[in-house]
Amino acid sequence: MNNKKPFIAATLMFSCLWGMPAFAADAGAGEQKSAVCAGCHGQGGKSSNPQWPSLAKQQPAYIVNQLEAFKSETRKNPMMQGMAANLSREDMDNLAAYYSAQPAAKAGGNQELAKEGEKKSAICMGCHGQKGAGNGQFPRLAGQHPDYLIAQLKNFKSGERKSGPMQAVAGNLSEEDMKALAAFFGSQ
Missing domain, CATH: 1.10.760.10 (Cytochrome c-like domain)
Structure with missing residues (x-):
C-alpha cells in the first residue's frame, strides 16, 4: 500500500508552521x-x-x-x-x-508642487507602492511631512544615509524634484 495522504498532510502542516513567527x-x-x-x-x-x-x-x-x-x-x-x-x-x-494598525497620517503639502510631484512619482511606486502607501520592507511615504521626506532624500543623495537603490534614485533628483515629490507624498 502506498498512501501519500499522511505525508502530504504532514508536509503542508510543517510548511505552514515553518513560515509562522515564533x-x-x-x-x-x-x-x-x-x-x-x-x-x-x-x-x-x-x-x-x-x-x-x-x-x-x-x-x-x-x-x-x-x-x-x-x-x-x-x-x-x-x-x-x-x-x-x-x-x-x-x-x-x-x-x-x-x-x-493606526489610521494613516496626512501631513499635506503645497498643492501646485504636489501636481508636479505626481507626474514624477512613478519612479517611487515600484518599491513604495501605489501612491506611496508602502510595500513590505519599503516604507510608507504617503502622509509624511514634506520637510522630513526632503531631508531623507538629501541624506541619501549625500551618502549620509545608506541604501544603494535610494542613493542612486536620490542622486538623480534635483532639489526641485525632491520638493515636488515630497509635496505629492505628503498630501496622500
Missing part, C-alpha cells in the same frame, strides 16, 4: 511600549513635527528593520540608537503591530 505580535503591548515614542512620533504615531516621521500605518517589516538598524548602529541617529538599544525583537514586533 510568537504573534501583540499590538496592545506595542501601544504600551509606544508611550516613550510619542514625544517625537506623536500619539498613535502621527508626528506633528517635520523633524520626525509619522509611524502610523507604516509597514511593519520596515519598522522592525529600522529599529534593528538603529540597535546595531548601522543606521546612525544617537537618539534612536539609544531608544532601540534595549528593545527585544518581540518589543520591535509589538511596536510594529501597533503602529501599522
